[in-house]
Amino acid sequence: MAWIGRTSTEESQDPRLSLIRQLQRCRSALPAAWTITCHFFDVESGRLSLEERGHGSNAERYDIPIARDGGIADLLTEAAEKVRRFDAVISESTSRISRRMLESLSIERTLEDLGIPLFAWNESIRLDGGRSQQILQRRINQSVAEYEVYNALETSWGGLCAHVREGWNIGKPPYGYTAKRYRNPNPVKADKGAMKSRLIPDGQRADTVTQIAHWRYFEKMGYGVIADLLNADLQQYPPPQPPGDVRARGAWGKSTICEILRNPKYTGYQVFNRRASRSGSGKVNDPSLWVWSPSPVHEPLIPKWMFDELTSRRLARQSSSKTSVSSAAVEPRYYVLRGRVICFCGRRLHGSHRKGTTYYVCWPKANNRGRPDSYAGHPKAGYANESKLFKAVTRLYSEHLLGPRHLHHLAGDLAVAGTGAPRPPNDLATLSKNSIPSHAHSELRQDSHADLLGYLPFLIANLESAPKPLLLSLFEATKLTIRLPTSGDSYSLSLSLPANYRIVIPPQRSVRSP
Template sequence: MNEPQIVRVAFIGRTSTQDQQDPTLSIPRQFRNCTQALPSNAVIVLCFYDVESGRKKLSARGDGNAHELFEIPVPRDGSIQDLLEEAERPDRRFDVVICEEIGRIGRRTHISTNIENRLEEAGVRLVASDEPFSLDVSHRREKRSTQVLTRRVKQGVAEWYVMDMLEKSWDGFETHAEQGYNIGKPCYGYQAKRVPHPVPAKRAKGIKKTFLEPHPVEGPVVTKAFHWRAAERVGCEDIARRLNVDLVTNPPPTPPDPERAVGFWTGANVRDMLSNPKHTGHMVWNRRARKGGGRNRANPVSEWYWSTEKTHKPLVDLETFVLAQQVSLHRERSRTVSENRNPEAKRTYKLRSFLFCSCGRRMHGKSKHERAYYVCAPKKEWRPEGHPSSTPWIQERYFVEGLAAFLSSRVFGRYRQRLLEANLQAVNEDAQQDRQQRLSMVSLFSP
């Protein structure tokens, strides 16, 4: 009798991120189950596996090095990308690829079927240890309908399972934030108030949850910085300079990695502090993408989750926080003060960053014949409809004289009290008229 032909098999494995599973247990288990499912004439000759999420795009798969953090007792010959690359070569060293179950190939159906299709086009079959399969090398036509049905069902279940868990996890984090629990290092201005974990089993292990409470030293710094930003429209770099004058009263923030601390305030520190909505007393979650390909990138504000009620003592009221966020829209790329600190500057402009064109753009200063002017000259492709094609030059003295006249008559003039009363009366009359119009509209639709 002829000896049975040996089938060369490549093992493909995957375990999730290292903080959710133990690769030193998962990979050997997958390898053992695959070995036990193979017929006697099949031998695993190569092992490919990764420690990564199965929801990543195929182009991003296999580029990590998390497997190097563990002593996994299964020799590794490469990643899933190395497997696909060798499968498409004529001198490949295997004939069949086996995995423990189809979810190890990918948690998204279109990714796992794409990998399966690429292997089949290269003449390599993909089997799973938990599916019915045969490696009979005879020329008889194999019946695979049950295998295909089982695999497609399991692919759908795997994708549903992950999506269901992510949705429930999202809801859990929202509830966590709604109850006021903080995740991660407390933001500058607050300190951690640790309480026993509500789950007895976790409480017995000493695990705690964290609320936020104002830091006795850092809290007043946050309030002071928000006041400068909202009331005086001070730039982040200038706020940092003010805080650096007294680092005892205004201690700089410490990053999660203390070795990265610079020991003083920077504009980036101030910007991060002023943009953190937790200072309003609300717990806010999902400001940054921490997992997957996010790399700690900032999420859009629309994706943030705010607790409906305040969960800790605010360091700034919500109105001031909103005003502080709006300051950047009005002083983008503009200095805090009109004086130019550059020693080589020949001229400064008194109303710099305060004058806007009717198109909404900030007017900038120009000099001509030793006179100061303000102009709005957007590029042709950025010029809004109706904007003058020729650039208008307006002398600074006209703005200053008009502003001085307004202040002297309307703000500091002798008749300012009378003007204020007249304006208030006009406002009241307008409000009364608006109320009467609303009442008349209601009466029209009343039965």
């Protein structure tokens, strides 16, 4: 038997005690002749998708006295092998497999297709007779497990909304405010030291927020101009300090000004759910999803009417810029050397397209407002023409990567294969369709770099006409790097191939002699 366990993180329970209990229960439910030979368990949320399951390292953080053979992903991998250490799998309940019914059913079906039954401690273990009653009980358990997850999430969400509507703050106070802590109204939590907080103005920082709003509304200054004014007197306008001070810039930037003018908490209202911090990687939610307190609950730093007017102006500008763009579909612009060109200062150049010409630009001032010492001695802007760089890249691949020595080895491989020298395709846009064997398409999707490198001779022979998405993959696979010097027009190029690089010879259709 293989035992599979799962427990949530330390925020919900003690993983060590939970896994020990799960294993003991499973052992107690087994018939006398059955024994558990391997142990698979994870310390992670049961709501993760199958692709995300079993790849974390949380289990190693705890002193769990159970020899771990891997997680759910390792269990499924070993189950698919011809020689495996178990004939069946047991878990405390199907909710330990997954809290979501789709994932739980997928794992169960995968094991059944491999001839491996899945048992649970909270279900009867029967090897004879019909399975209808057992399936009914399992489906009920799986439905209840998913219901409990969504019910807990909805209940927790309702509590957070009620917390915000009463004026309590969640998270770090925004710039310009500080937290005033209060004893928790719940006496049980208060005895444990739990506190709640409200926002109060933070002296000079609060005045700075009001000044920013006035400059933007009355003077109609841009974010860059406002940042320069603030950086001119950092004593009067102290810059923000991020949590931990690891990312502290020590100066004002345009993005900081923009974020302040978009934060509705400065109007005196308490607002929650502005960003999808968990489900959407921090993206800003639609304002209709925001949770507002019914009335102002702390001192405003920006009047509500001014905040609304600034928001209306911003939305009007966004709308006009969208309508000015042609409705015709615009092809995405690819910068084929994006992220590959590095300035002498160590910064990566970004792409720019002007008057039909593509450049790569290093403009250090753009991300270093108020910090001139970080780019002292650097030109105002450094430019590199893409066409000139690409010609050098083409020579690098054709002359050095496939120079005389490499072509000699290639000819030897072709002679051994007995297929003759293959002709490179005329149109490289059809490389992935015609020149690469059909069986390689699935491999290309799974391991594109390895498959692409196998057909490197054909790609390099037509590098200038290659599709740009294919070039991006090639440069990533070969780790192309272009470094610009301090002065002059020369630059250095480098690339590297993996140690197991091997040229692939496409299979040729054999022709029988008459």
